[in-house]
Amino acid sequence: MSNNELVSIENFKSSTRSSILKQNILLVKPPFFTPWTPPLGIAILKSYLEQNDYSVKCYDFNTEVKLWTTHHKYFTELQKAEGSAASDGYSKMWFILNAHFLAYLNGADRNQISRILEIITPLYGIKYERRIANALIPLVEAFFKRMEEIVDELDLSGYSVVGTSTYTTSLSASLFFLRKAKEKNPHIKTVMGGGVFADDLATGSDNLITLLEEYPYVDHVILGEGEKLFLKLLDGELANKRMITLADLKGASLEMKDVPAPDFSDLPSENYYHLSIEGARSCPFQCSFCSETIQWGDYRKKPINMFADQVIELADTYNNNSFFLGDSLMNPYINPFATALIEKKANILYDG
Numbered sequence: 638m639s640n641n642e643l644v645s646i647e648n649f650k651s652s653t654r655s656s657i658l659k660q661n662i663l664l665v666k667p668p669f670f671t672p673w674t675p676p677l678g679i680a681i682l683k684s685y686l687e688q689n690d691y692s693v694k695c696y697d698f699n700t701e702v703k704l705w706t707t708h709h710k711y712f713t714e715l716q717k718a719e720g721s722a723a724s725d726g727y728s729k730m731w732f733i734l735n736a737h738f739l740a741y742l743n744g745a746d747r748n749q750i751s752r753i754l755e756i757i758t759p760l761y762g763i764k765y766e767r768r769i770a771n772a773l774i775p776l777v778e779a780f781f782k783r784m785e786e787i788v789d790e791l792d793l794s795g796y797s798v799v800g801t802s803t804y805t806t807s808l809s810a811s812l813f814f815l816r817k818a819k820e821k822n823p824h825i826k827t828v829m830g831g832g833v834f835a836d837d838l839a840t841g842s843d844n845l846i847t848l849l850e851e852y853p854y855v856d857h858v859i860l861g862e863g864e865k866l867f868l869k870l871l872d873g874e875l876a877n878k879r880m881i882t883l884a885d886l887k888g889a890s891l892e893m894k895d896v897p898a899p900d901f902s903d904l905p906s907e908n909y910y911h912l913s914i915e916g917a918r919s920c921p922f923q924c925s926f927c928s929e930t931i932q933w934g935d936y937r938k939k940p941i942n943m944f945a946d947q948v949i950e951l952a953d954t955y956n957n958n959s960f961f962l963g964d965s966l967m968n969p970y971i972n973p974f975a976t977a978l979i980e981k982k983a984n985i986l987y988d989g
Contacts, residue, residue: 660871662686662693663791663799667810669708672699674913675906677963678802678831678863680899681915685864688897691871694796695900698810700908701787707780708734708806714772719764729761731806738809741777750774781813788817793825798871800828805837812852819854828870830859835929840882849879857881862918864891893918893939898947901955911961912951916944916974920965929965938970945977948985962989 664683666676676697683693699705712730715721721730733754740753754773755765793799799818801811815827838845840860848855857875859866861883869875875885883890899914919936920929939947952958967974967989978985 660691660797661795662691662871663793663796664693664695664802665799665814666695666697666699666802667807667814668698668701668704669806669810670699670804672697672705672909674911674961674963675899675901675904675909676802677899677913677915679800680901680904681896682863682867683903684897684900686868686871687900689868695903696791697904697908698784698787698814700905701783703783704780704787704810707776711773711776714769714776715758715763718758718766718769721763729763732761733757733763735805735809737773737777738780741781742809742813747774750777784810784813785817788814788821793818793822796822796825798826798828800830800867803829803831803833805833807831808833808837812855816852816854826856827854828857828859828867829855830863830867834858834860845880862891864896865889890935890937893937894943896939898951901951906955906957911959912955912957913961913963914944914948914951915939915963916967916970917964921969936969941970941973941977944970944974945981945983948978948987949981949983952983952985958985960985960987962987964989 664679666679670676676695676699679695683695686693708727711734712727715730715733736753736757737750740750745753751767751770751774754770758765799815801807801814803811811829811831815829818825819827834840834845838848838858845858848858857870857879859870859881865886866875866881866883869885870878870881875881878885896915896918901912917936917938920927921936923936948960952960
């Protein structure tokens with residue numbers, strides 16, 4: 638092989654890598670997820686992917702007032718029905734709201750939605766009343782209208798991949814966003830990950846099968862800890878797999894020393910009360926039925942000095958020394974963490 642041929646091959650490899658470097662990724666946190674802190678998961682993913690030469694932007698829908706207040710208004714109306722009480726909290730009402738959202742997402746009209754509410758609400762001890770249904774339906778319509786307005790305002794043309802961090806309470810909004818993104822740019826790759834895949838859409842569930850069969854505009858789903866899996870997807874190693882799981886790592890979970898501090902630079906700090914970070918992942922008890930074990934795998938802790946330094950740097954960067962820690966369980970490291978902060982004379986407030 639001649640030197641010219643070698644140079645040509647190397648140039649091809651370089652240009653191919655260069656095209657990968659220019660990929661722009663958009664990560665979003667759809668509603669509903671309490672905006673006490675900036676979304677931790679996508680902020681860590683941003684840091685991790687940018688360390689690997691990808692350009693990443695984060696967007697949080699939960700700081701949009703019209704969207705966030707929808708569930709409060711919805712539950713206030715439900716609490717007017719017989720069989721509902723404020724002391725019940727919101728827990729059982731989420732099931733009704735989620736069903737209503739999915740019905741709207743899938744094209745049900747007002748009469749069909751009323752019928753769905755008539756069937757579902759008594760299952761949770763709430764008497765169905767048409768007047769309440771008439772109040773609920775416009776709230777959901779207004780929610781998705783506002784979602785559509787925001788997505789239309791977003792310029793997605795520069796992104797090759799969009800991804801959502803999805804939980805049970807944000808499943809419908811995530812699907813709506815990914816569908817709209819695909820409609821705006823059919824060539825964009827859509828990815829869904831998040832806690833919902835350790836719970837309602839866990840491996841082997843009917844719900845996961847339904848998602849894969851009925852929602853073709855979701856190109857890939859990532860089940861479990863996302864950093865290494867998402868990177869392997871972007872690098873092309875898992876590009877031909879629709880469902881990507883921890884099994885694709887062959888047991889090589891991410892060491893906590895390699896988990897970077899979150900990058901909140903795309904998320905206006907004035908929108909949040911606290912910052913967030915994690916000092917560990919999973920739980921030392923490793924109960925097989927628990928979503929924490931399913932999501933994160935083995936229990937791992939960050940090196941304490943590294944963790945304390947990350948917290949102090951975040952507090953300085955974003956001028957906020959108040960943290961809500963995003964761990965499953967703080968107990969195993971809380972004493973050495975507190976000691977490290979004291980030794981570093983750091984003025985940090987934290988809870989979790």
